[in-house]
Amino acid sequence: MTQPKLAVVMAGGRGTRFWPRSRAALPKQFLAITGTETLLEQTVRRLEGAFAPEHIFVLTTEDLAEAARRQLPELPPGNILLEPEGRNTAPCLALCLVELERRVGAGVMAVLSADHWIGDREAFLGDLDVAMDHATATGDLVVFGIPPTSPETGYGYIESVGEGAVRKVAAFREKPPFDQAVAYLQSGRHTWNAGMFVWTLKDFRAALAAHAPEQLAPLDAWDGAPASLAAAYGQLPKEPIDIALMEKAGNVSVVPARFRWSDVGSWPAALAFQDADANGNVVLGDAVLVDTKDCAFFGGKRLIAAAGVEGLIVVDADDALLITHRDRAQGVKEIVERLRAEGRTELL
Amino acid sequence: MTQPKLAVVMAGGRGTRFWPRSRAALPKQFLAITGTETLLEQTVRRLEGAFAPEHIFVLTTEDLAEAARRQLPELPPGNILLEPEGRNTAPCLALCLVELERRVGAGVMAVLSADHWIGDREAFLGDLDVAMDHATATGDLVVFGIPPTSPETGYGYIESVGEGAVRKVAAFREKPPFDQAVAYLQSGRHTWNAGMFVWTLKDFRAALAAHAPEQLAPLDAWDGAPASLAAAYGQLPKEPIDIALMEKAGNVSVVPARFRWSDVGSWPAALAFQDADANGNVVLGDAVLVDTKDCAFFGGKRLIAAAGVEGLIVVDADDALLITHRDRAQGVKEIVERLRAEGRTELL
Numbered sequence: 001m002t003q004p005k006l007a008v009v010m011a012g013g014r015g016t017r018f019w020p021r022s023r024a025a026l027p028k029q030f031l032a033i034t035g036t037e038t039l040l041e042q043t044v045r046r047l048e049g050a051f052a053p054e055h056i057f058v059l060t061t062e063d064l065a066e067a068a069r070r071q072l073p074e075l076p077p078g079n080i081l082l083e084p085e086g087r088n089t090a091p092c093l094a095l096c097l098v099e100l101e102r103r104v105g106a107g108v109m110a111v112l113s114a115d116h117w118i119g120d121r122e123a124f125l126g127d128l129d130v131a132m133d134h135a136t137a138t139g140d141l142v143v144f145g146i147p148p149t150s151p152e153t154g155y156g157y158i159e160s161v162g163e164g165a166v167r168k169v170a171a172f173r174e175k176p177p178f179d180q181a182v183a184y185l186q187s188g189r190h191t192w193n194a195g196m197f198v199w200t201l202k203d204f205r206a207a208l209a210a211h212a213p214e215q216l217a218p219l220d221a222w223d224g225a226p227a228s229l230a231a232a233y234g235q236l237p238k239e240p241i242d243i244a245l246m247e248k249a250g251n252v253s254v255v256p257a258r259f260r261w262s263d264v265g266s267w268p269a270a271l272a273f274q275d276a277d278a279n280g281n282v283v284l285g286d287a288v289l290v291d292t293k294d295c296a297f298f299g300g301k302r303l304i305a306a307a308g309v310e311g312l313i314v315v316d317a318d319d320a321l322l323i324t325h326r327d328r329a330q331g332v333k334e335i336v337e338r339l340r341a342e343g344r345t346e347l348l
Numbered sequence: 349m350t351q352p353k354l355a356v357v358m359a360g361g362r363g364t365r366f367w368p369r370s371r372a373a374l375p376k377q378f379l380a381i382t383g384t385e386t387l388l389e390q391t392v393r394r395l396e397g398a399f400a401p402e403h404i405f406v407l408t409t410e411d412l413a414e415a416a417r418r419q420l421p422e423l424p425p426g427n428i429l430l431e432p433e434g435r436n437t438a439p440c441l442a443l444c445l446v447e448l449e450r451r452v453g454a455g456v457m458a459v460l461s462a463d464h465w466i467g468d469r470e471a472f473l474g475d476l477d478v479a480m481d482h483a484t485a486t487g488d489l490v491v492f493g494i495p496p497t498s499p500e501t502g503y504g505y506i507e508s509v510g511e512g513a514v515r516k517v518a519a520f521r522e523k524p525p526f527d528q529a530v531a532y533l534q535s536g537r538h539t540w541n542a543g544m545f546v547w548t549l550k551d552f553r554a555a556l557a558a559h560a561p562e563q564l565a566p567l568d569a570w571d572g573a574p575a576s577l578a579a580a581y582g583q584l585p586k587e588p589i590d591i592a593l594m595e596k597a598g599n600v601s602v603v604p605a606r607f608r609w610s611d612v613g614s615w616p617a618a619l620a621f622q623d624a625d626a627n628g629n630v631v632l633g634d635a636v637l638v639d640t641k642d643c644a645f646f647g648g649k650r651l652i653a654a655a656g657v658e659g660l661i662v663v664d665a666d667d668a669l670l671i672t673h674r675d676r677a678q679g680v681k682e683i684v685e686r687l688r689a690e691g692r693t694e695l696l
Contacts, residue, residue, distance in 0.1 A: 303668040309671055312660075321651070322655075324656050331655025335653045
């Protein structure tokens, strides 16, 4: 009998790099920064037709649940699963396992991120099928690897052996120094670890039981009542799934992605996915531009007027305005840190 | 008997170069763009001690009267004189003449502009005394001339003969082409016409009667009732006082200014009068700046955050935001023209 195809979209992330549009109460995955739909909406709608709506789950925290339900009316409200608190991805996925076992029984489960951009929907769904077929046939834990296009030092790498659409994982490599990243880029055997996985519920349980039983035992002892979940969840060690499980398990395969991917890590990165006009300007909202080139205006409720400027990124929110240059936007992080240091939490 | 010293501050101007802060309902003279006080407040407070408050008059239009009264609580409310409509400076000053004759009888009157910046208050008051003494003693119409510091093509010039603190005017020269402006700059005999005048009421009446009787007759026939002023005023030809009178009168002298002066014609010009921090940034309002140099932030009700930008001028208003570069701010004019062409009058 074919196992049902399940998708879990992790949507509990927080970030500061899309300030002032992203806030504690509205992180990046809830923003339409790469198009007219939010990243969360794009992530779920990319699965339409390939997954039954009742088999698509979104995992987030209580304070973000309302935003998730509002953006995803096509999902049963009960499919928005609530993590009692953020404790990194190992506890989060262990909770998903237990919830999906309880609700669906058995199945093959894809773990996706709500705040990534993915191009080529057909290629993506095809790669998902390859991974799901492989996981079902072999019992392997499958991870997607993004073929690197630059010597990124901000991602972990997956080292594989062999050729073909599915390869055996030799090792997970931590975020490398630059020289190492260059070597990875040139090797042909290394891909970026984008945190997307495929496994059957049965094999995931077996792997956790073998390599990370402390992530499972408190949840297995949980009585299933929402009120007592927080106490059980609070016992799970705060670890990423890569360290808690993937680096330890022997039965791990990688599917090198044939789809285009971006984690959309900054305002300049988001620009790549927006259509620019003949002057290279990206305009969302109301703007009057004179003598202006290669700028991006993420407008709010007001007119933005620009004259004689180039290369700027302008983000307008009700209570704050950001102006930065597309080549010097790393300062946004420092702005947020300063606001935090000054206790201006109403702006974060 | 010494004649009373009267000051008339012309505050009816409209402009677009300080959009979005300046609006039809709040033109430049009502804005604090050169310091913490508005240009109108600075203009009137500069006269304190030298003129009795009841002898300082502000001429503006009905829709701006409330703003003028609010900014100038030190003046008797009745000293805010109302021009029924904007008809250029000759009608405006003829109306002042008639009003001041009615209220004060006789006196020597200084005509000042509400939207100019003037440095060196003592030098300015000293020059005013020189001009008033000369006008009283000789019956001349006196104009202030600003010694040029650049070959400006946007100002009219006053050509004088002789030396000293008061000189005979040989001619008024229209806004020149650039080469002519360079010649004026080098001549030592030309000063900028900043539209500031001194004359006695008696001599101004005599000059108007001789050279521009059409500016006077309808007002002399007016019965003095506010309700009938508009009809009389509407008969006065729309002309600047320079053309209607000054170019025709023979008894005109110029006082070369010893005070520093600016008509603050643009956002970049206004910056020159604001204190910058160690990075060259001028900040009015709430701002967080990272890696930012030589910028000016005229804030509104929201935080402005900037990272990695240089040389920008940012002006935040409730319903519009302007971003321009200090070296390319001439585009502000085109922004306003476009908004007008699009019928977006609520933004003007």
